[in-house]
Amino acid sequence: MKYLAGAGLALLLLGACAGSAPSDPDPAEEETSTVGFTNPVVDRDFPDPAVIEADGGYYAYATNSRLGNVPAMTSSDLVTWEPAGDAMPVLAPWVTGGRTWAPEIAVHAPDRYVLYYTALGTASGRQCVGVAVASSPAGPFVDESAEPLICQADEGGSIDASPFTDADGTRYLLWKNDGNAIGVDTWLYAQPLAPDGLSLVGEPVRLMKQDQPWEGNLVEAPFLWLRDGTYYLFYSANAYDTAAYAVGYAVCDGPLGPCHKPADEPILVSSDDAAGPGHCVLVEKDGRTWMVHHAWPPESVGSALPGRTMWLTEVTWSGGVPVLDGPRASVDVVP
Numbered sequence: 342m343k344y345l346a347g348a349g350l351a352l353l354l355l356g357a358c359a360g361s362a363p364s365d366p367d368p369a370e371e372e373t374s375t376v377g378f379t380n381p382v383v384d385r386d387f388p389d390p391a392v393i394e395a396d397g398g399y400y401a402y403a404t405n406s407r408l409g410n411v412p413a414m415t416s417s418d419l420v421t422w423e424p425a426g427d428a429m430p431v432l433a434p435w436v437t438g439g440r441t442w443a444p445e446i447a448v449h450a451p452d453r454y455v456l457y458y459t460a461l462g463t464a465s466g467r468q469c470v471g472v473a474v475a476s477s478p479a480g481p482f483v484d485e486s487a488e489p490l491i492c493q494a495d496e497g498g499s500i501d502a503s504p505f506t507d508a509d510g511t512r513y514l515l516w517k518n519d520g521n522a523i524g525v526d527t528w529l530y531a532q533p534l535a536p537d538g539l540s541l542v543g544e545p546v547r548l549m550k551q552d553q554p555w556e557g558n559l560v561e562a563p564f565l566w567l568r569d570g571t572y573y574l575f576y577s578a579n580a581y582d583t584a585a586y587a588v589g590y591a592v593c594d595g596p597l598g599p600c601h602k603p604a605d606e607p608i609l610v611s612s613d614d615a616a617g618p619g620h621c622v623l624v625e626k627d628g629r630t631w632m633v634h635h636a637w638p639p640e641s642v643g644s645a646l647p648g649r650t651m652w653l654t655e656v657t658w659s660g661g662v663p664v665l666d667g668p669r670a671s672v673d674v675v676p
Contacts, residue, residue: 386648
């Protein structure tokens with residue numbers, strides 16, 4: 342290799358002596374060159390990720406792991422992430438530790454953040470939804486409640502709570518009854534929240550359940566997104582620890598429905614680079630929409646290590662239909 346490098350240098354010097362000069366870069370080639378990033382953006386176990394924009398950057402939160410009850414990370418660009426500790430180091434009185442899942446956060450003010458999370462209810466023995474508050478996106482989030490916010494024990498429990506703020510400022514909470522835990526239907530629910538986000542008002546509404554072959558025995562992980570007056574309900578379905586897990590969507594008349602599924606196939610499925618993508622949120626940055634989701638390495642689906650890592654897949658829109666090209670390990674554009 343050293344000889345070849347030396348020969349190449351000699352030829353270059355001979356060319357220079359003969360009066361030749363290096364040509365200028367082709368402007369067309371410069372214009373077509375791209376700068377992208379590599380997935381996963383978090384290559385450690387970071388399942389059920391949720392991302393918010395706060396403090397001039399971004400915060401991500403995940404299901405419990407060795408990093409804590411609610412592991413948190415920070416980023417300035419959605420691509421490079423640094424650990425930010427455990428956002429909820431002390432659990433609520435109603436909780437038995439070890440199964441703190443799927444945290445999502447509603448931003449109420451620069452000094453008020455409301456966390457919705459799933460945990461094991463000691464009294465019910467089922468997964469239930471709780472609510473906690475912090476003055477910083479890094480926490481500590483505190484829930485001093487004696488009881489969970491939602492716990493549909495007779496429907497298998499309640500998981501995957503996701504807050505949504507409508508265009509008029511009205512707040513809602515979406516979640517799933519954990520029916521697959523007891524062999525009954527899984528429904529995605531929605532209900533209005535009080536303005537402070539700490540209690541529910543009115544009655545819960547059933548939006549949709551598993552009714553398509555690809556969904557298997559369950560739907561879960563709802564995330565509502567408003568775009569150009571249309572309410573898109575993204576959700577995950579099938580078994581989370583298999584390559585069949587995927588993301589679908591429905592279109593709703595409003596946060597309380599009714600909702601319908603325009604397609605009978607998912608919009609984000611396993612690829613050569615990632616398996617079982619799911620549990621998503623959407624983030625807008627510089628005019629682009631990105632889906633944040635987890636996925637398994639294809640060769641270790643269901644394995645504890647490295648577990649479900651965090652990915653970014655761009656969402657584009659074609660005639661009002663969300664389109665995703667991925668998951669891909671190499672992405673040509675940056676958020």
